[in-house]
Amino acid sequence: MNRLYKTLIYKKQISLSVLETTGLCQAARDVHSLEPRAAAALGQLLTCGAYMAGCFKSEKGAVSVTVKGANGAGSASVSGDVNLHMRGYIDGAAEGRLKGGFMTVVKDDGFFHPFTGACELISDDVSEDMEHYFDVSEQIPTKVRVGALFSGEKCVAAGGVVLQLLPGHEEGALRYAEDKAAQLCNVAADIAELGAEGIVKEYFAEETAGAYTYITEPQYRCNCSREKIAALLATMGRAELEDIIREQGKVSVHCHYCNTDYDFMQEDIDKILK
Numbered sequence: 001m002n003r004l005y006k007t008l009i010y011k012k013q014i015s016l017s018v019l020e021t022t023g024l025c026q027a028a029r030d031v032h033s034l035e036p037r038a039a040a041a042l043g044q045l046l047t048c049g050a051y052m053a054g055c056f057k058s059e060k061g062a063v064s065v066t067v068k069g070a071n072g073a074g075s076a077s078v079s080g081d082v083n084l085h086m087r088g089y090i091d092g093a094a095e096g097r098l099k100g101g102f103m104t105v106v107k108d109d110g111f112f113h114p115f116t117g118a119c120e121l122i123s124d125d126v127s128e129d130m131e132h133y134f135d136v137s138e139q140i141p142t143k144v145r146v147g148a149l150f151s152g153e154k155c156v157a158a159g160g161v162v163l164q165l166l167p168g169h170e171e172g173a174l175r176y177a178e179d180k181a182a183q184l185c186n187v188a189a190d191i192a193e194l195g196a197e198g199i200v201k202e203y204f205a206e207e208t209a210g211a212y213t214y215i216t217e218p219q220y221r222c223n224c225s226r227e228k229i230a231a232l233l234a235t236m237g238r239a240e241l242e243d244i245i246r247e248q249g250k251v252s253v254h255c256h257y258c259n260t261d262y263d264f265m266q267e268d269i270d271k272i273l274k
């Protein structure tokens with residue numbers, strides 16, 4: 001099950017997003033055959049990425065979030081577009097935790113306003129790091145609760161709640177968001193029990209009165225293709241490609257996001273360079 005619900009609450013001073021990403025996180029685990037802790041870390045990051053992707057107004061909007069742990073503590077990257085087609089990978093994260101180091105966010109809003117933000121990782125908790133990112137890099141008070149619960153290879157529940165304060169908000173709006181975030185301290189358990197729609201009804205009924213925008217279904221989908229890789233190879237030049245063919249018999253390109261190998265033989269390279 002994958003869902004993103006969005007609405008304005010608290011006299012239109014808070015943007016509320018409720019995500020259910022159980023299917024998305026299951027797909028990410030399966031593509032990469034991750035052990036549960038790494039799958040949970042990647043799943044939480046994918047959920048944050050889906051939230052950001054759901055904020056774009058242009059059909060060309062796209063976002064990527066990269067986390068690099070300090071001292072080789074592992075790294076992860078997720079990216080997605082306004083259709084909530086999400087993809088990601090995680091590498092070498094000891095115990096599935098990404099501690100120390102940096103988070104970098106690259107956003108293209110589709111209106112020619114590219115944005116790059118970065119912050120230090122302050123915690124081994126993705127929700128806390130995300131809140132910190134919004135605070136120091138985008139300077140928007142934001143409460144983030146994301147969670148992903150795995151049992152062996154199965155994603156039991158994943159998703160999150162994001163409360164973002166809008167410009168000109170009252171002091172009370174911030175207190176309200178902090179209060180709700182504190183109540184949602186185990187959001188994966190809430191997703192398992194209530195689902196995303198149930199969270200809207202259980203926690204925000206008085207604010208939404210049943211009215212919310214159901215945006216779309218986040219899903220795991222890579223946007224790589226043989227044609228795109230070929231176009232990339234075409235920019236490399238003949239000499240370099242022929243060197244690789246001589247040494248390895250083929251040019252092999254691996255997509256980290258979906259674990260697909262693309263092989264190009266001599267005749268393929270001839271066609272690309274024509």
Ligand SMILES: [Zn+2]
Nearest residue numbers: 222224255258
């Ligand atoms: Zn791919």
